[in-house]
Amino acid sequence: MKKTTVVSVKDLKKTYFMSGGLSQEVLKGVSFEIDAGNFVAIMGHSGSGKSTLMNTLGCLDRPTSGKYILAEKEVSKLSDDALASVRGQTLGFVFQNFNLLMKRTIADNVSLPLLYQGISKKECYERACQMIKKVGLDGYADRIPSQLSGGMQQRVAIARALINHPKIILADEPTGNLDSQTSDEIMGMFQELNDEGITIILVTHEPDVAMYAKRLIRIADGVVEYDGSVKDYFVKGNK
Numbered sequence: 001m002k003k004t005t006v007v008s009v010k011d012l013k014k015t016y017f018m019s020g021g022l023s024q025e026v027l028k029g030v031s032f033e034i035d036a037g038n039f040v041a042i043m044g045h046s047g048s049g050k051s052t053l054m055n056t057l058g059c060l061d062r063p064t065s066g067k068y069i070l071a072e073k074e075v076s077k078l079s080d081d082a083l084a085s086v087r088g089q090t091l092g093f094v095f096q097n098f099n100l101l102m103k104r105t106i107a108d109n110v111s112l113p114l115l116y117q118g119i120s121k122k123e124c125y126e127r128a129c130q131m132i133k134k135v136g137l138d139g140y141a142d143r144i145p146s147q148l149s150g151g152m153q154q155r156v157a158i159a160r161a162l163i164n165h166p167k168i169i170l171a172d173e174p175t176g177n178l179d180s181q182t183s184d185e186i187m188g189m190f191q192e193l194n195d196e197g198i199t200i201i202l203v204t205h206e207p208d209v210a211m212y213a214k215r216l217i218r219i220a221d222g223v224v225e226y227d228g229s230v231k232d233y234f235v236k237g238n239k
């Protein structure tokens with residue numbers, strides 16, 4: 001079967017420019033391609049640029065230079081509106097701190113990405129309920145986040161990420177605030193989504209979490225230090 005490349009970055013560089021003339025080059029030329037259906041863990045020390053890379057892959061931030069092709073479109077050549085549209089159709093996001101609106105219901109949170117698409121309230125609610133059920137929270141649509149445990153809140157965030165049927169889910173340390181059992185449950189859910197064909201790109205500090213992935217990309221000093229099988233990396237005794 002022919003493989004489809006969904007993400008391709010070439011010589012990606014990112015420099016942050018601070019006031020007072022200071023600057024910091026965080027990504028110094030990162031290149032890789034990711035095929036549809038892969039499950040990739042991105043690791044690296046704190047401050048190594050993982051979130052910077054994820055924000056770039058998520059089109060939330062633009063690189064200083066380099067080429068980024070997402071779902072066959074060259075991101076740097078898109079206007080802000082076109083970029084927002086590609087992002088909405090292609091990507092779902094999951095963050096460490098869940099990023100839920102605490103005063104809104106679970107259904108409102110999950111249907112948030114549909115808000116500007118001119119979809120009726122009724123359809124938004126129905127679609128949200130389907131996703132809420134999919135992540136195992138049937139019956140919770142009308143609750144608010146503070147009535148749910150951390151693991152359940154992360155499931156809500158996953159339901160929100162899924163509402164537009166994304167090709168790719170980008171998850172930045174999604175288990176960072178969860179205990180190990182809940183973390184395993186959430187990773188099991190990512191594994192199921194990957195089995196359904198969704199490409200997963202996940203940042204983590206934890207080897208146990210990374211082991212759910214197929215491929216590992218390690219970032220160090222702004223470049224790719226390792227790119228290969230997760231199992232090979234940890235079997236060789238790396239930490």
Ligand code: ADP
Pocket residue numbers: 016017018024026044045046047048049050051052053
């Ligand atoms: P990681 O996610 O691997 O911990 P980050 O990508 O968050 O790393 O940060 C990499 C480096 O870039 C850090 O030194 C951080 O302080 C710096 N950095 C991140 N975001 C910004 C920003 N918006 N402005 C300036 N520096 C930043």
Ligand code: MG
Pocket residue numbers: 050051052
């Ligand atoms: Mg980070």
